[in-house]
Amino acid sequence: MTTRLLTCENLSAGYGASQVLFGLDFAIDEGEVIGLLGRNGMGKSTTIKNMVGVLKPFDGTLTWQGHKLNTMAPDAIARLGLAVVPEGRQCFPNLTVREHLVAFSSRRNGNSTPWTLKRIYELFPRLAERSRHLGSQLSGGEQQMLAIGRALSTNPKLLILDEATEGLAPLIREEIWRCLGLLKREGQTTLVVDKYVDKLVQIADRHLILERGKLVWSGTSAALDADRSLWVRYMGV
Numbered sequence: 001m002t003t004r005l006l007t008c009e010n011l012s013a014g015y016g017a018s019q020v021l022f023g024l025d026f027a028i029d030e031g032e033v034i035g036l037l038g039r040n041g042m043g044k045s046t047t048i049k050n051m052v053g054v055l056k057p058f059d060g061t062l063t064w065q066g067h068k069l070n071t072m073a074p075d076a077i078a079r080l081g082l083a084v085v086p087e088g089r090q091c092f093p094n095l096t097v098r099e100h101l102v103a104f105s106s107r108r109n110g111n112s113t114p115w116t117l118k119r120i121y122e123l124f125p126r127l128a129e130r131s132r133h134l135g136s137q138l139s140g141g142e143q144q145m146l147a148i149g150r151a152l153s154t155n156p157k158l159l160i161l162d163e164a165t166e167g168l169a170p171l172i173r174e175e176i177w178r179c180l181g182l183l184k185r186e187g188q189t190t191l192v193v194d195k196y197v198d199k200l201v202q203i204a205d206r207h208l209i210l211e212r213g214k215l216v217w218s219g220t221s222a223a224l225d226a227d228r229s230l231w232v233r234y235m236g237v
């Protein structure tokens with residue numbers, strides 16, 4: 001039996017007088033890995049900002065397991081089990097790797113195999129090697145692994161990655177993909193924004209495509225893989 005985590009109904013949102021999202025409808029079930037796709041500026045980050053409460057919807061409803069998220073503060077939404085790795089990573093320059101991973105850790109959400117420091121180091125051995133290094137001493141790829149590890153340390157029910165591989169060297173990107181594959185096999189529900197559609201179709205179960213703030217297509221990885229006209233039309237690939 002599937003468990004619904006998030007329901008988004010008729011979501012309209014934006015910035016001040018500027019409307020960016022126009023009536024989005026979608027849902028996320030436990031265990032799913034979903035790609036959120038579309039060209040630059042189509043509203044992917046704005047969708048995520050509304051889900052995690054840093055922006056408030058103009059209209060529509062975001063519901064998380066019976067809780068209406070629309071007016072909840074971001075920290076209250078985080079406590080429900082949504083963790084986002086935002087664009088730009090945002091590590092603390094003066095905290096060590098280890099401090100990042102224990103400062104936010106939480107065993108909440110009834111996770112039977114919680115993300116302990118040990119498990120995060122097993123997922124990203126590079127972080128174990130760098131345990132005593134400061135955020136400011138890490139490479140871009142290490143910072144990205146740390147940002148993902150930090151999000152996992154809260155034992156999120158839904159992990160959201162916004163452009164997690166942006167600006168990373170190819171080998172580091174592969175390392176992030178490898179970890180996403182492992183997380184999927186462990187049943188981690190994940191929403192991923194990434195422009196490497198060819199990789200996303202290998203990892204995600206299904207996809208949502210945004211075009212100018214509207215949901216123009218949704219379907220399985222197999223369906224997206226089979227219809228390259230969608231890639232050209234909506235992702236400019």
Ligand SMILES: Nc1ncnc2c1ncn2[C@@H]1O[C@H](COP(=O)(O)OP(=O)(O)OP(=O)(O)O)[C@@H](O)[C@H]1O
Binds near residue numbers: 043
């Ligand atoms: N803080 C802001 N204030 C006003 N407009 C914004 C702000 N942030 C984004 N926008 C606008 O909202 C629209 C959607 O941006 P959004 O960041 O959601 O797109 P995106 O699909 O995530 O693309 P990208 O990959 O470029 O981040 C764009 O037209 C953008 O210029």
